[in-house]
Amino acid sequence: MVMNYHGDDSVISALKKRxxxxxxxxxxxxxxxxxxxxxxxxxxxxxxxELVFNKAEDIDxxxxxxxxxxxxxxxxxxxxxxxxxxxxxxxxxxxxxTFLETFKNILAEISFPVKRMAIGDxxxxxxxxxxxxxxxxxxxxxSTVYTLRSYDATIANFDIDMTYTLNKDDSAMVASxxxxxxxxxxxxxxxxxxxxxxxxxxxxxxANKNGVFITSNxxxxxxxxNSIYPVKKPQ
Numbered sequence: 001m002v003m004n005y006h007g008d009d010s011v012i013s014a015l016k017k018r019x020x021x022x023x024x025x026x027x028x029x030x031x032x033x034x035x036x037x038x039x040x041x042x043x044x045x046x047x048x049x050e051l052v053f054n055k056a057e058d059i060d061x062x063x064x065x066x067x068x069x070x071x072x073x074x075x076x077x078x079x080x081x082x083x084x085x086x087x088x089x090x091x092x093x094x095x096x097x098t099f100l101e102t103f104k105n106i107l108a109e110i111s112f113p114v115k116r117m118a119i120g121d122x123x124x125x126x127x128x129x130x131x132x133x134x135x136x137x138x139x140x141x142x143s144t145v146y147t148l149r150s151y152d153a154t155i156a157n158f159d160i161d162m163t164y165t166l167n168k169d170d171s172a173m174v175a176s177x178x179x180x181x182x183x184x185x186x187x188x189x190x191x192x193x194x195x196x197x198x199x200x201x202x203x204x205x206x207a208n209k210n211g212v213f214i215t216s217n218x219x220x221x222x223x224x225x226n227s228i229y230p231v232k233k234p235q
Contacts, residue, residue: 006213015212029059038075046074049081066090071103117148117156129164136207136214138175139167146185155195158185164203179203179218191228198223 005015005022015022033055039048050072056065066088073083083103086096117123122145129142143165146158162181181201188195200221207214 003214003216006215007211027059030056030064031059032056032065036081042074046076048072048074049083051081051083065099071100119148119150122147128167131203131205131218136209138177138205138207140178140203141165141167151189154189156187156189158187159183160185160199162199162201164201166205174209175205175207177203177205179205188228193228194224194226195228196225 003022003024005012005020005024007015012022032053034051034053036049036051041047050070053065053069054067056063056067056069058064068088069091070087071083072085072087073081075081083100086100088096091099125144125146127142129140131138131140141164143163145161145163147161148156149159150157160181160183162179162183164179164181166175166178179202181199183197183199185194185198186196187193198221201219203216203218205214205216205218
């Protein structure tokens with residue numbers, strides 16, 4: 001992500017005093033590996049799930065999430081798991097809360113069809129997305145269209161088209177921009193879970209508030225692969 005700040009001399013001077021020199025460049029990435037274990041269907045028609053992080057490092061090899069950190073939640077059919085708690089003796093409560101919300105937002109971007117589809121059929125998923133642009137918060141609408149391209153007895157292959165649309169509801173801020181992206185999803189039909197999910201996107205935003213004009217170019221990609229194994233019953 002590259003962010004540029006513009007304004008009169010007083011604005012630029014104030015930013016420099018805060019250590020902000022335009023352009024500001026962020027390059028972030030994570031290599032994450034985890035194990036998810038599911039339980040039995042309960043009386044509420046939900047399946048309990050537990051996720052344990054085995055590894056979570058940034059692009060420089062620094063630990064982002066301590067190994068052994070656990071997340072507990074549940075799942076219903078045609079949905080991604082919903083996690084409601086973080087279990088870790090190396091995180092304080094504020095860190096747990098922030099991490100839980102971030103992880104929920106990531107999973108909220110993935111959806112599944114709830115009815116039978118033919119090749120070429122599509123289904124659409126829309127969710128809100130808040131994006132921090134300096135000290136400003138830009139509200140976007142994130143829309144994903146899944147198109148079924150092929151399937152067999154075990155998996156279905158989808159093309160993904162993403163659109164980011166600006167929500168203009170802040171009268172004190174003038175903003176413009178949007179973005180798009182694409183990807184693929186391979187869905188395990190028996191377990192209703194993605195074996196592969198890849199996406200790449202690009203967003204361009206501009207905002208003007210209280211004399212500060214900010215432009216930003218954001219690009220990113222994600223690539224996840226999952227393997228599903230039955231839990232071995234104790235002897």
